[in-house]
Amino acid sequence: MKRNPTRPVRVGGVTLGAQHPVAVQSMCATRTQDVDATVEQAEAIRQAGGHIVRVAVDSARDVQALAEVRRQTRANLVVDLQENYRLASEVAPHVDKVRYNPGHLYHHEKDKPVAEKVRFLADVAREHDCALRVGVNCGSVDPATKARHPQDDVSAMVESALLHCRLLDDLGFHRYVVSLKDSHPRKVIDANLRFAAARPDVPLHLGVTEAGIPPEGIVKTRVAFEQLLSRGVGDTLRVSLTLPNPRKHEEITVGLGILADIAAGRFRSVPVFDDDKLNIISCPSCSRVENERFVELAGAVKEMARYAEEHALTIAVMGCRVNGPGETDDADLGLWCGPTHVNLKRKTVTVGAFTYDEILMRLKRELDALIDARAAATR
Helix, strand or coil, X not given: CCCXXXXXXXXXXXXXXXXXXXXXXXXXXXXXXXXXXXXXXXXXXXXXXXXXXXXXXXXXHHHHHHHHHHHHCCCCEEEECCCCHHHHHHHHHHCCEEEXXXXXXXXXCCCCCHHHHHHHHHHHHHHCXXXXXXXXXXXXXXXXXXXXXXXXXXXXXXXXXXXXXHHHHHCCCCCEEEEEECCCHHHHXXXXXXXXXXXXXXXXXXXXCCEECCCHHHHHHHHHHHHHHCCCCCCEEECCECCCHHHCCHHHHHHHHHHHHHHCCCCCCCCCCCCCCCEEEECCCCCCCCCCHHHHHHHHHHHHHHHHCCCXXXXXXXXXXXXXXXHCCCCCEEEEECCCEEEEEECCEEEEEEECCCHHHHHHHHHHHHHHHHHHHHC
8 A cells, every 4th residue: 555654653662654554453441440351451452463552541540550551461552631631741651652632621721721731741742752642533622623613523623633733843742643533434534635635744543433333333434444545544543343342352353354455455345424324323432431331222222223224314322421422412313321321412402311221212202203303394
């Protein structure tokens, strides 16, 4: 495959970009504080061929656990900072890369300029020999940037990514990669092609976020990867699937398979996602999931909604408090799952919170009402 002439970025024992092989990664779905389970899953991902393993940290106890995870695994580790960028100084000694989301930097110390927060992250990364990932997500672009691009998620993502590249470059920090993710393959393709045209030097991490349950989640991901990698865009990737914990390493197997097919010229006749049928998106299981029944619920939603396949509606099933609220806003019906209850939304309007036993029937009522309302509007 031809490759964009990106610069090299070292992440532990693997180098991304600069014509190095495309690296495949995944994320632990275990509680980081459960050291034994996290080490077991990190090693399963590594032994399946994963080059990088991501874990999430939300608290001081997670930081303590991360130090022990680091001692017990040979994996190249990336930490996901979530909403508290200030944890970077505590986690950086134990990992090879720190991932931050530009859209989450405004959550803490709102009066402090974003540039100062980025400087802090770059200084920490430099001190501890870490790379950075600027991880831009469709559902969590900062409000100011999003407001400049109403109804245009792709432009908002690209602007956010380019801004943070400039901030890091101005600091003389170049050991970073960028990701621009959406749940729709078309938006992922568009965003990454536009970014790569503007910054062909910056290595890109590819992924369709909330791709969902196999096989549909694999198909969506393959669509994006085939279109991007065949154009030389992409230096590392993750296949984000909704899977139970013991099967998390399958993301690596699928990713390696897609890479092998593309390298051998085995392109599939892939569908185009034109938004004219039912679209169910669900986030990959990860350590932020607050109730593992979320995975079962995603499968149950898919089965329940089969009767509505010919209706152009989107149902989003999100497993955590971090991405759930924002990334369900654009769905016709959204579920974001807490420890004991599931929050049901109609786009940005909250319908209510329901138990895991109640939610499926209540979702069906809302789905039927949407279908009836659209039918009435066309009469």
